[in-house]
Amino acid sequence: MKNEKYIPALSYDLLTPFYDTAVRLTTREKIFKKALVEQAKIKAGHRVLDLACGTGTLTVLIKNAQPQAEVIGIDGDAKILEIAKTKAKESGVEIGFDEGMSFDLPYENESFDRVVSSLFFHHLTRGNKLKTLREVKRILKxxxxxxxxxxxxxxxxLMKGSSYLIQLLDGSETTADSFNGLLPKLMTDAGFEAVEETNLFNSLFGTIRLHQSRKP
Ligand SMILES: C[S@@+](CC[C@H](N)C(=O)[O-])C[C@H]1O[C@@H](n2cnc3c(N)ncnc32)[C@H](O)[C@@H]1O
Incomplete structure (x- = not known):
């Protein structure tokens, strides 16, 4: 059954245990997540949120890249957070994990230096993308x-053809904005500045694009 509140990592709860293997084998995960962490230039003392952290792979990478940062991962799915917590423990890093929805973040205004997110926005309807972007702006300093x-x-x-499986799995309504390249415009509409595409990676199921933006 599909969840009413959030789309699980591989769309169906039953597939969640296979998520890490699927992403590792199909998305060039190591390379694009490393590039994302590097572009965030996280400094000692920064407070960093991994939004919709899933199994916590990116969250652990962030903490390893900057052990002096406070790193928190949030996800709407309590079950996937258990996988993330185990991964953090096995990696020997201290990370806070919270259960919560991206469009109603349980954090104070202006309380984070960086928000980082991967393979997530295509899970949201247009309305929830905009609500989430406003929430990210609210909690950023x-x-x-x-x-x-x-x-x-x-x-x-070829990349267009490859992306059909993701559209099939996660739904064409939520994925359309992503595959139509609308994310930068939505960030600008939500009030972010210096919105910029920084990198792209072609993978087995389509093109992964990296962006950055700043709260004014
Ligand atoms: C494809 S996974 C990506 C996980 C991880 N960021 C990564 O790069 O591997 C998408 C994640 O978004 C979470 N999710 C979906 N909608 C959400 C929402 N509105 N708020 C918080 N988490 C959400 C799902 O539970 C899932 O863990």
């Missing part, structure tokens, strides 16, 4: 930065 990796405009016909 002035000049705080938002760094995102997600499916984007395919670079060629």
């Amino acid at each position: 002035p000049n705080g930065e938002f760094h995102v990796a997600d499916w984007g405009l395919p670079t060629n016909l």
Whole structure:
């Protein structure tokens, strides 16, 4: 059964245990997540949120890249957070994990230096994308930065064809904005500045694009 509140990592709860293997084998995960962490330029003392952290792979990478940062992962799915907690424990890093929805974040205004997110925005309806972007803006400090990796405009016909499986799995309504390349515009509409595409990676199921933006 599909969940009413959030789309699970591989769309169906039963597939969640296979998520890490699927992503590792199909998305060039190591390379694009490393690039995302590097572009975020996280400094000692920063407070960093991994939005919709899933199994916590990116969250652990962030903490390993900057052990002096406070790192928190949030996700709407309590079950996937258990996988993330185990991963953090096995990696020997201290990370806070919270259960919560992206469009109603349980954090104070202006309380994070960085928000980072990967393979997530294509799970949201247009309305929830905008609500989520406003929430990210609310919790970021002035000049705080938002760094995102997600499916984007395919670079060629082959990438366009490959992306159909993601559309089939996660639903064409939520994925359309991503594959139509609308994320930068939505960030600008939500009030972010210096919105910029920073990198792209072609993978087995389409083109993953990296973006960054700043809260004024
Ligand atoms: C494809 S997974 C990506 C996980 C991880 N960020 C990664 O890069 O591997 C998408 C995640 O978004 C979570 N999710 C979906 N909608 C959400 C929402 N509105 N708020 C919080 N988490 C959500 C799902 O539970 C899932 O863990």
